[in-house]
Amino acid sequence: MSVPAWTIEEWPLREQSDELLSELHAARAPLHAEATPDDPRRPLADEIRAARSLPVLEDGVRCVARDAAGGIAGYAWCGWEQLAGWDHVLSVDIAVLPDWRRRGLGRLLLDRSASIAERRGLRLVMGRSRESVSSGAAFARRFGAEVAMVGRENRQDLRSVNRDMLDRWTADGPVRAPGYRLLFVAGRTPPDLIARVAAVFNVMNTAPRENLDVSDTPVTPDLVRQYEDAIVAAGDEMWAYYAIENCSGRFVGLTNVTIRHGESDRVHVGDTGVEPAHRGYALGKWLKAAMTQRILTDLPDVCWVITHNAGSNDAMLAINSQLGFCTSAVFVTWQIATDRLRAELAAAPAAADRRSQ
Ligand SMILES: CC(C)(COP(=O)(O)OP(=O)(O)OC[C@H]1O[C@@H](n2cnc3c(N)ncnc32)[C@H](O)[C@@H]1OP(=O)(O)O)[C@@H](O)C(=O)NCCC(=O)NCCS
Structure with missing residues (x-):
């Protein structure tokens, strides 16, 4: 040829x-x-x-x-x-x-x-x-x-989501994690929260990286702002839930999604994590259930919640599979x-x- x-x-x-x-x-x-x-x-x-x-x-x-x-x-x-x-x-x-x-x-x-x-x-x-x-x-x-x-890539079909389970997880949240509360933030992080938000993003350095030849990325307020600015400039919207430890006011967990301009039937999950010292109180389930309920209520056209997980991330995959996420693509x-x-x-x-x- x-x-x-x-x-x-x-x-x-x-x-x-x-x-x-x-x-x-x-x-x-x-x-x-x-x-x-x-x-x-x-x-x-x-x-x-x-x-x-x-x-x-x-x-x-x-x-x-x-x-x-x-x-x-x-x-x-x-x-x-x-x-x-x-x-x-x-x-x-x-x-x-x-x-x-x-x-x-x-x-x-x-x-x-x-x-x-x-x-x-x-x-x-x-x-x-x-x-x-x-x-x-x-x-x-x-x-x-x-x-x-x-x-x-895992997808949750919101049309068949188990709403009773979501109610249970959000009701169980303050019972299993009595010293914590959740906070919802839509759009850019308010200035008074940015330092604590940046600090909690560092939990993503604990997510499995398998054999990737990369190391930790320290997350600073400036870095958070740069990514937020890019999302807003693209015409997209972002939502986040944070788990806060009541006694210290520390942010110890997060989950966030991006709602892309022109994609009314889906949202994309960004990061979800709970700091190691605060695991075991079902904060991950509480955060995910709260976000899912918020999407169901405020974005009724959304059918798909799309997320990417390392195949080795057992804790995240266990929560997601209970929420009805199914694998839609495998990437190497x-x-x-x-x-x-x-x-x-x-x-x-x-x-x-x-x-x-
Ligand atoms: C992967 C891709 C970019 C290869 O483009 P391409 O122009 O066909 O690649 P080349 O002709 O330069 O192939 C180089 C060698 O790769 C290997 N190769 C490429 N495609 C292959 C195939 N379908 N099956 C087996 N071997 C393949 C062969 O050894 C080939 O050499 P040969 O043709 O002399 O045997 C193209 O198939 C593609 O766009 N795929 C979809 C996008 C994608 O998966 N990209 C991710 C790349 S990591």
């Missing part, structure tokens, strides 16, 4: 034009149909708004591959974060349109991604594949990446050291190079 002559454009994420984003949105239709045929597509306007609202700490480059006629054949989205614990990582999302696969374009985009990691001094390249799209895992394995984490996160990736690419020459050998 002849190897087409690709042209690769590099677009800094913050400089992607509306025209490019619109072209990508159209080109991605077959990828959406392959990966998530039952989900509605995010409207272009919302994708543009999200692309224009990157948190300050996040940046990256999108490599767009065009065929000889100028059409989009694939892309590599490469992102990095100035975030302690993660500032050595290049996150990569490579996709090749089905008609252009197995001609070496994925490899070429991976090569470009490795160059970006080298240029920025990032020592680790990370990517994610979806179990239902087997090409992703085959590709990652081919270039020597290792499995860093297996995660699940892959990682490889940048220098090792460079060596693998050199050992697996591109098809054009192979032909000339």
Whole structure:
């Protein structure tokens, strides 16, 4: 098979034009149909708004591959974060349109991604594949990446949720955790709470990371504000419940969701956690039940609550399965050291190079 002559454009994420984003949105239709045929597509306007609202700490480059006629054949989205614990990582999302696969374009985009990691001094390249799209895992394995984490997308269908159980969990909350109360916050965190909110977010450092080669991220008020600003700028809404220890006023647990603009039938769960010293009082169940009841009451159009959990997070999965969450997708996160990736690419020459050998 002849190897087409690709042209690769590099677009800094913050400089992607509306025209490019619109072209990508159209080109991605077959990828959406392959990966998530039952989900509605995010409207272009919302994708543009999200692309224009990157948190300050996040940046990256999108490599767009065009065929000889100028059409989009694939892309590599490469992102990095100035975030302690993660500032050595290049996150990569490579996709090749089905008609252009197995001609070496994925490899070429991976090569470009490795160059970006080298240029920025990032020592680790990370990517994610979806179990239902087997090409992703085959590709990652081919270039020597290792499995860093297996995660699940779990969904709760609110139309069949056990409302009696929710009532029971919220009634049991103050009985099983008598020294605590819950607080609901919609939108940006009020200034007088921001320090305590940032402190409790650090509980997420105790969530399982399996083999991910990353370390803890200290969460500061400034960091919380940056992510909140990005959510608000994207036109999305956020809700949070916090568990507070009455005697100290400390925030010891949280659960939060994002309500995305234009997605009235679903909400996305962000973080849920209870500090280790305050576990065992059913605060996790109380927080989750309170949030579920709030969604049922205030967002009657929502059918789906969507969350992502590490497959090894037994405590969270146990609560979620009682709430009726079912696995809707399995994701594998892959990682490889940048220098090792460079060596693998050199050992697996591109098809054009192979032909000339
Ligand atoms: C994964 C993906 C980007 C690969 O793109 P591609 O252009 O077909 O990849 P290449 O042609 O460069 O393949 C390079 C090598 O990867 C391996 N590979 C790629 N797709 C494969 C498949 N479906 N089955 C088995 N091996 C595969 C092969 O070893 C291949 O070399 P070969 O064709 O000489 O045997 C593409 O299939 C895709 O977009 N999948 C959906 C999105 C996705 O899962 N992305 C996540 C990547 S971690």
